Amino acid sequence: MRIYAILALFTAPLLAAAPALMPLPVKMQTASGKLPIDANFVVETVGGANARLAPAVRSFLARVSRQTGVLYAPVPPPAADAHRLAIDCAGGPEYPTLGEDESYTLDVSATEARIHAATTEGAIHGLATFAQLIQPGPDGFQVSGVHIEDRPRFPWRGLMLDVCRHWMPVEVVKRNLEAMASVKLNVMHWHLSEDDGFRVESKRYPRLHQMGSNGDYYTQEQIRDVVAYAHGLGIRVIPEFDMPGHSTAWFAGYPELASSPGPFVPTDRGGSVMDPSKD
Numbered sequence: 001m002r003i004y005a006i007l008a009l010f011t012a013p014l015l016a017a018a019p020a021l022m023p024l025p026v027k028m029q030t031a032s033g034k035l036p037i038d039a040n041f042v043v044e045t046v047g048g049a050n051a052r053l054a055p056a057v058r059s060f061l062a063r064v065s066r067q068t069g070v071l072y073a074p075v076p077p078p079a080a081d082a083h084r085l086a087i088d089c090a091g092g093p094e095y096p097t098l099g100e101d102e103s104y105t106l107d108v109s110a111t112e113a114r115i116h117a118a119t120t121e122g123a124i125h126g127l128a129t130f131a132q133l134i135q136p137g138p139d140g141f142q143v144s145g146v147h148i149e150d151r152p153r154f155p156w157r158g159l160m161l162d163v164c165r166h167w168m169p170v171e172v173v174k175r176n177l178e179a180m181a182s183v184k185l186n187v188m189h190w191h192l193s194e195d196d197g198f199r200v201e202s203k204r205y206p207r208l209h210q211m212g213s214n215g216d217y218y219t220q221e222q223i224r225d226v227v228a229y230a231h232g233l234g235i236r237v238i239p240e241f242d243m244p245g246h247s248t249a250w251f252a253g254y255p256e257l258a259s260s261p262g263p264f265v266p267t268d269r270g271g272s273v274m275d276p277s278k279d
């Protein structure tokens with residue numbers, strides 16, 4: 001007990017001083033000053049990535065508003081009054097790409113904060129870190145001075161959403177995408193077919209979703225909307241369709257694909273598999 005007490009005595013001040021970042025950056029050094037996060041806080045972008053960064057900046061400001069209760073005016077405050085976060089980003093690929101440079105640096109002082117990144121994805125990660133650094137202070141919300149250098153340890157940082165066994169409406173999928181971006185995950189595996197349901201509108205084989213979904217499926221327009229939303233957050237969407245097993249929901253509308261006689265209904269208890277001998 002005495003050893004634990006001594007460890008707690010020495011580590012508690014360190015834990016209290018360290019910001020709660022997830023994941024931890026590669027390098028972090030404290031600096032002087034505190035940047036206020038109030039109605040005069042603005043985000044500015046320079047470089048070649050303004051258009052691609054716009055959705056991420058909107059999502060970031062909405063998150064900061066939820067954290068702080070501050071509503072940001074559509075017209076920025078005068079430059080002399082602004083507390084600025086400047087993003088300097090060259091641009092990078094048009095779409096999130098495996099193996100691209102996702103590194104960034106973040107510097108915060110009493111007068112401004114600045115993110116430098118080679119790609120849009122790096123800048124998005126810098127915004128996620130900045131949002132985690134916002135803390136309440138004696139005069140309102142603030143970000144303490146810091147210098148951060150960061151890059152991902154793994155190029156593929158995925159999360160799977162199984163919307164077959166547990167249906168999720170579009171707004172829930174988007175909420176999960178926002179949570180992924182907040183901790184710098186970059187691939188969403190979208191599990192779209194199972195014994196329990198076929199969750200995508202098919203215009204070529206419409207009985208897949210009409211008879212295999214129990215009414216819970218995404219239209220093609222909704223799919224495009226989710227993919228675009230993920231793109232704005234720096235996340236790739238990987239669709240998953242199970243076959244030849246885990247495919248009972250397919251057979252509700254097309255029993256001729258099965259290796260055993262029907263009838264079939266979507267079920268969580270499993271069932272037949274596809275007949276691989278049939279074209």
